Amino acid sequence: MAELVLKDGSKKQFPDGISLAEAVKQLSNSLAKKVLVAKVNGEVTDLRETIVDGSTVEFLTFADQEGKDTLRHTASHVMAQAIQHLFPGVKFAIGPSIENGFYYDLDTEHRFTQEDFAAIEAEMAKIVKENLPITKEVLSRADALKLFKDAGQDYKVELIEDLPEDAVISLYRQGDFVDLCAGPHCASTGAVKAFKLRTVAGAYWRGDEHNKMLQRIYGTAFEKKSELDEYLHMMEEAEKRDHRKLGKQLGLFMLSDYGPGFPFFLPKGMIVRNLLIDYWREVHRRYGYQEVMTPMIMNRQLWETSGHWDHYKENMYFTKIDGEDYAIKPMNCPGGMLVYANEPHSYKELPLRVGELGLVHRHELSGALHGLFRARCFTQDDAHIFMMPNQIEDVIQETIRLFDEVYATFGLTYHAELSTRPDNSMGDDATWEMTTNALRKAMDDFGLDYSVNEGDGAFYGPKIDFHLKDSIGRTWQCGTIQLDMLLPEKFNLTYTGEDGQKHRPVMIHRVVYGSIERFIGILTENYAGAFPTWLAPVQIKILPISEKHLAYCQDVAKKLEAQGIRVEVDESSEKLGYKIRKAQMEKVPYMAVVGDKEMENGSFGLRDRSKGDLGDKPIDEVVAHILELNKTRKG
Known part of the structure; x- marks a missing residue:
């Protein structure tokens, strides 16, 4: 037994x-x-x-992520088998499960479009109905090579050839389809009850832009049709909220072929951006942070000291100055280390909180770029906090309070994840135990609900990640608190302790927005472009009923601007109904209709973008209301 x-x-x-x-x-x-x-x-x-x-x-x-991954990986094999039936001669690359779905990379002369999906899904349904057993086979490297060479599956052959000579290789077989795969898989194809193919895109083989471009078909699968329907509804809603479309529609930002991955912020987008920055600075001043700015370009020696030159080089941009190698910073951290090292520090100064809104550049593959969500330059709202070991718990709790306040301001809920020591970590067991327990205790004492990701910490220390939930149920990883035991050592950072001796500070990296650009994208989709009044680029739009009311409206607008309200006047000669519809499309929080009666009474015929007609309101009352929303950031 x-x-x-x-x-x-x-x-x-x-x-x-x-x-x-x-x-x-x-x-x-x-x-x-x-x-x-x-x-x-x-x-x-x-x-x-x-x-x-x-x-x-x-x-x-299926309630567990590993269960979801298993079912979706099996769905990718079902899709591949269906494609093999319908399009003989296809060469298969890889077909993993991914977050919320799966994909398969394919090499074929046929150009897949969404018009092909109905036929593929119908063939998948047949395979599912057959409930084919999925069996695992283990082969030697030589036998596996022969099998896939005979089948003309060049990509599988390449994958096998990269394995050691003595590797034992697993295959999974279902009916007439066999695939090189480490698994795991469901017991049979009948487990894949609810599925949908979503999109087709290009993808370089092995993610290398020097390799052939393959076709990647994405799909998703769920245990129940009701769950699939719910997910598809969420995706339809997400498509309507796509920040790239809304960004263009609302005049927030633009993208250009002259700078792929380098977004251009337009005037209205700059208003949102600056309001977020103003709020960030206000909060951080209250929490005792000092703001710095470090150079965007620094020499090779710095990046060698930080480890980026050896471990992050493929994601960096380089230049030469006076014959020496320089790099454009992909992260703000090394510059933050130099700021701390610039002068001696005493235990009396700690914790020392140093913040930076630093523009960083990272080389992303063109196929991975996605509006503001995945760009080649973005502004990280970094902060580095230097402290003594006995201050860790208090500083972590203080940082959680800051995060909690910021996310609540935007109406965003979140859950936290504690990531613990990975296999490739540096440092001794005692230090890891102390720092991980400090993070855990800080979250417990705060009352923060969290899950644990065993072994998913950074190699230099444990971390807490904050996953925000938006209005349609999607989650976004934004904030993070990372304990770092590596950089203070690499840069020989010290402080003078109460005993007069030099000691190594403990340091955390933390971001609350994560990236200002990405956070704007998240907010745009969360609000579907209808930003709360305090954050809206235009807070009120004045709509004169006719041309004779225009001069009065322009005069009122100047008075509102002088009081700090963002206002526009629709100066077109269109009819009032058209002006209202246009303002609605622009997601303006308030519309103020002005005609003879309003001019006489000093009022607005006020409309709310979601509630509609609010009736006649004195101008002073409207101004006071908007200023109160600006002050409290409550709407």
Whole structure:
């Protein structure tokens, strides 16, 4: 008999040599119907694998991310099999699961379009209905090479050739389709009950722009049709909110072929950007931060000291000055280290909070660029906090409070994740235990709900990531708090302690917006372009009923501007109904209709973009209301 330790700590006996799938059936038939994959001693493992005495086992369903990944990976194989049936001769590259779905990269003369999706989905449905068993086979490297060479699958051959001579290679087979794959997979194709193909795009083989461009078909799969329908509805809503479309429609920013990945901010976008910066500065002043600015270009020696020259070079831009190598900064951190090292520090100054709104540049592949979400230059709202070890918990709690305040201002909820020590970490066990426990205790004492990502910390320290939830249920990783035990050592940072001796400070990196550009993109989609009044580029639009009211409206607008209200006058000769519709399309919070009666009464015929007609309101009352919203940032 073999003994397994289950998730709840209980121990169960099973006959030797049975599979994990058979083991879960012995535990519970109802659970066995839901389980898709197992986690054995912390590693995701195929249910086909034999149990090993003494292992800790967790059985996972679609409710777990690993379960979702397994079902979606299986869906990618079902799609590939359907494509093989419909388009013989296709060469298959890779087909992994990804967040919220899967894809497969394909090499074929046929140019896939969305018009092909209905036929592929119909063939997938047949394969699912057949409920084909999915079997795992293990081959030697030589046998696997022969199999895929004979099949003309060049990309599989290349992947195998990159493996060591003594590698043992796994294949998964379902009916007439066989794929090179490490797994895991569902037991049969019948598990893929609800799926949808989404888009087709280009993708370089192995992500290398020097390689051939392949065709990538994206899809998604869920356990239930109701979940798929809910997701597709969310995606339709997301498409309407696409910040690239709204950015153009609302005049916020533009993109140009003269600078792919380098966004241009337009006047209205600059208003939003500057309001976010103003708010950032106000909050950080209250929390005791000092703001600095470090150079955008610094020499090779700095980047060698920080480790970027050796470990981040492919993502950096370079130049030469006076015959020496320089780099455009991809991160603000090394400059922040130089600021701290510029003068001696005492324990009395700590914690020292130093913030920077630093423009950074990173080389991204052209296929990865995505509006403000994935750009080649962006402004990080960095801060580096230097402290003594006994200050870690208080500083972390203070930082969480700052994050909590900022996200609440925008009506964004969030969940946090604690990422712990990875395999490739530096530093000793005692330091890692101390810093990780400090983060954990700070979150517990704060009352912050969080999950733990074991082994997903940075190599230089544990971290907390903040995932924001938007108005349609999507999550965005924005804020992060990272403890760093590497850079203070690399730059030989010290402070004089109470004992008069030199000590190494503990440091955290933290961003709250993450990237100002990306945060603007997130807010644009969250609000569907209808920014709250305090953040709206135009807060009120005055609509004269006829030309004779125009001069009066222009005079009123100047008075509103003088009081700090962002106002426009529609000076067109269009009819009032058209002016109202246009202002609605521009997502302006308030529209002020002005005719004879309003001129006489000193009032506005006020309209709210969401509530409609609010009736006749005195101008002073409207001004006071908007100024109050500006002050409180409550709407």
